[in-house]
Amino acid sequence: MxxxxxxxxxxxxxxxxxxxxxxxxxxxxxxxxxWIQKIYRxxxxxxxxxxxxxxxxxxxxxDYVEFIxxxxxxxxxxxxxxxxxxxxxxxxxxxxxxxxxxLVVTTVRIDGVDLQxxxxxxxxxxxAFLQNDTTLVYKGSFMVDVMDIMLTPIIDQLMTNK
Numbered sequence: 001m002x003x004x005x006x007x008x009x010x011x012x013x014x015x016x017x018x019x020x021x022x023x024x025x026x027x028x029x030x031x032x033x034x035w036i037q038k039i040y041r042x043x044x045x046x047x048x049x050x051x052x053x054x055x056x057x058x059x060x061x062x063d064y065v066e067f068i069x070x071x072x073x074x075x076x077x078x079x080x081x082x083x084x085x086x087x088x089x090x091x092x093x094x095x096x097x098x099x100x101x102x103l104v105v106t107t108v109r110i111d112g113v114d115l116q117x118x119x120x121x122x123x124x125x126x127x128a129f130l131q132n133d134t135t136l137v138y139k140g141s142f143m144v145d146v147m148d149i150m151l152t153p154i155i156d157q158l159m160t161n162k
Contacts, residue, residue: 009071018074022158025151026075030082033097035090054091077113079147080105081140102140106150109134112157118149 009018009026018024029037035057042048042056072078081104083097108115115136119128122145128138138146 006068007071009074010067011071011074012067018071023077023151023154024075026072026078026080028072028078028080029102030080030087032087032090033081033083033102036087036094036096039090039093040096050091050093076108076110077150078105078107079143080107081143099140099143103137104140104143104146105131106136106138106146107134108136108150110154113150113154118146121149122146 007017008021009024010016011018028034038057039050039053042053043050048056081099081102083102085097085101087094087097106115115130115134119126119130119136119138122128122138122142126138126142126145128136128142128146131137136146
């Protein structure tokens with residue numbers, strides 16, 4: 001099963017979705033990129049003004065703090081996009097940073113993933129390096145490549161074990 005959404009890794013006193021999955025992958029931009037993306041999407045694809053989107057963000061802040069961000073503690077692998085351009089005021093109407101204007105910090109919390117081998121399979125222009133034993137950093141435009149290299153053997157193994 002593939003699930004994309006806000007609550008795939010939720011774990012509360014009343015629900016444990018995270019405990020039901022074989023592989024939980026988080027894909028999250030830094031919070032300012034997330035807000036820039038939301039403002040752009042809601043004003044271009046939905047009938048909202050930037051001010052209305054800002055109000056929605058503020059109204060949802062408690063849920064964001066209590067339910068959304070804690071889920072990333074439950075993931076097996078996180079892909080976290082970090083901007084390399086100024087996003088200090090996400091409410092200023094700026095463009096969403098491109099993958100080329102970002103780095104991705106990928107953290108792995110499961111055994112069997114050789115991050116050095118993943119880095120070695122990337123071209124030099126990915127500028128990939130291991131920050132530590134569980135964290136690989138690389139240019140944002142290579143995130144899909146890293147997902148393919150890293151996740152394909154994991155998914156193959158999950159399918160073999162089913």
